[in-house]
Amino acid sequence: MKWLFYVIVFVYLFYRAVYGLKESNSLYVEPVTYEEDLKYLPVGTRKTIACKVLNRNQKVEWLNNHGNVVKHENTNRVFSQTKHLMNSGRIVTEQVLTFTHAVVEDSGVYTCRTNKTSQEVELCVIDASDFVNTPKEIAVNQGRSYTLSCEARGQPEPRIVWNRNGEDIKDDGDDSSKYRLMEKYNRQGFESLLTITSLEADDHGIYTCTAIQENSKLSDCSLSKSWNITLIVNHAPVFLDGNDIELVYAKENQSVDLVCSASAFPKPSYRWFHYEDDHTLFEYSQKQIIDSPDTGEATLSIVADKSNYDRKFLCRATNELGNNSKTFTIVQMEKPDKPSEVNLVQSSDTELVFNISWFDIHFPIDGIEAQYMVVSGTNLKRKTPREAEWKRGKQSELVKVDDGEENVYSLQDLEEETEYWIRVRTKNDIGYSPWSSPISASTTKSDTTLLIVTMETVTESETETDEEKLDEETKDNNEGEVSSHNFEGTFYGLFFIGGIFVLGFICVFVMRMV
Structure with a gap:
């Protein structure tokens, strides 16, 4: 009957291995989901979280965010209830955790557990911030100091940060600092005060206060909301390009537009004049001025001729x-x-x-051209090439280099490691300037060429090293073969002696048996 015992043991172990494993891993908690575009549960919302177990005989219970068992009392704001459902022919036990009216204090980690396993789930509840008593636009006169107020109310208690043009505003704590920050609490909520000292025209713009709510228990439970405050600085007109005389170049009988644009708030009105002499101004009528309210510009059109060349026109x-x-002067091109x-x-x-x-x-300068040729044997000995030789040269438009310098230009698409003769000339609507005095300049060797040369050097060195290694390996192999022959001789000698010893032992044993 032993075989029957072994069969029973085998069936039991198989059952435990298959069904016992399923029972131990049968706990499943549905992921917590929120409303669309939200990563938190708003305060006051009803929420349920289901925990399912395949084995109905197991005890299932919920632990709240403080580790206490949630009671099965549906009169409580937070309670648990048990349901039995059919799933693919099997009874599934579902333990449902219900929040009838979620509050911020419900945020945390909740645990569904049986007597064999458990699973945790996080819940984030936020009372989103509201901005109260916070304006959208403020106008202040230049020279004053002004305090912007941003007041936010919500739970968790928000902290407020300020920024302008994408950069955070910080209080350096220095008396000469442009910005000063202060915080205070009142019955409406948390208030942050940003004081801007000695307002200037450049201080106008959009200031953003951001209320950040964070949960100390959950790193992923947070919310940020922003409020924009437009600060308008009332100031007298300022010409952003300065008050220097602006030269306007024009050809004979050409109509030119004198454009006047000043930064100011409130928006300025414009008047145009020209100087009859050093002390007398002639004013143009408003009908002769093209006013563009959208761009804040006032344009005066003038026909350039001998009477207007070098005359000063004034915009106020x-x-x-x-x-x-600001003063404009028409100059003959x-x-x-x-x-x-x-x-x-x-x-x-x-x-x-x-x-x-x-x-x-x-x-005026509309562009710069370059003429260049390779320094060769025909012009190598002379200081500069002859004019006839320049006919074989190439011409190319120079490219303006944007590096902060006014008159920096580049000549491109040249051959590497080559010396050139180069001369340049400028152009505008009237024509070209004469060519400049030639200079010589050389391009450098490219990084790719340097890399190839370096790799060739390294390859030669590695080849020499490989040959040396090959010689050493050949020498080692010859020595190894001699050692191998010696080892084989020793091995067979010992094997022969061992064989004789074993044979002798067998003979002695047989003789004693006989």
């Missing part, structure tokens, strides 16, 4: 806080002068960068 911008003026100096600033494998300057600029 005025608002209730003051006025400001001429062909540009050739550059006074052309200096090499930087070189690479395909590009040469130059600084081009003039002793006196009294003409």
Whole structure:
């Protein structure tokens, strides 16, 4: 009957391995989901979380965020209830945790457990911040100090940060600091005060206060809401490009537009004049001025001729806080002068960068061209090429380099490690300037070429090293073969002696048996 015992044991172990494992891993808690576009449960919302168990004989219970068992009393604000459901022919026990009216204190980790296993789930409840008594737009006169107030109410208690143009505003604690921050509490909620000292025109713009709510128990339970406050600084007109005389170049009988634009709040009104002499101004009628309220510009159209060349035109911008003026002069357009100096600033494998300057600029510049040729044997001995040789040269438009300098240009698409003769000229609507004095400049070797040369050097070194290693390995192999032969001789000698010993032992044993 032993075989029957073994069969019973086998069936029992198989049952425990299959069904026992399923029971131990049969606990499942549904993920907590929130309303669309929300990552938290708003205060006052009803919420249920289901915990399912396949084995109906197991005891199932919920533990709240303090570790206490949730009672089965549906009169409580938070309670648990048991349900039995059919799923694929099996009875499933469902323990449902119900929040009839969620509060912020419900945030935390909840645990569904049986006598064999448990599973945790996080719940985030937030009373989202509301901004109260916080304006959207404020206008303040220049020169004053002003305090912006941002008041937020919500749970968890929000903290407020300020920023402007994407940069955080911080209080350095210095008396000379532009910004000062202060916080206070009142019955409405948390209030943050941002004081901007000595307001200037540049201080106008949008200031953003952001209320951040965070839960100390859950790292992923947080909410940020922002409020924009537009600060308008009332100030007298200011010309952003300065008050220097603006030169307007024009050809004979060409109609030109003198455009006047000042930054001011409230918006300024404009008047146009020209000087009859050093002390007398002639004012143009408003019908002759094109006013553009959308752009804040006032345009005066003038026909350039001998009577208007070098004449000064004055634009005056005025608002209730003051006025400001800017002078324009119409200058007869001429062909540009050739550059006074052309200096090499930087070189690479395909590009040469130059600084081009003039002793006196009294003409507009619309572009700069370069003529260049390779320094060869025909012109190598001379200081500069002959004019006839430049006919074989190439021409290219120089590219303006945006590095903060006014007259920095680059000549591109050159051959690497090559010396060139180069001269430049400028152009505008009237024509071209003469060519500048030629200079010589060289491109450098490219990084790719340097890398190839380096790799070839390394390869040669590695080849020599490999040959040395091969010689050493050949020598080691020869020595190894000799050692191997010696080892084989020793092994067979010992094997032969061992065989004789075993044979002798067998013979002695047989003789004693006989």
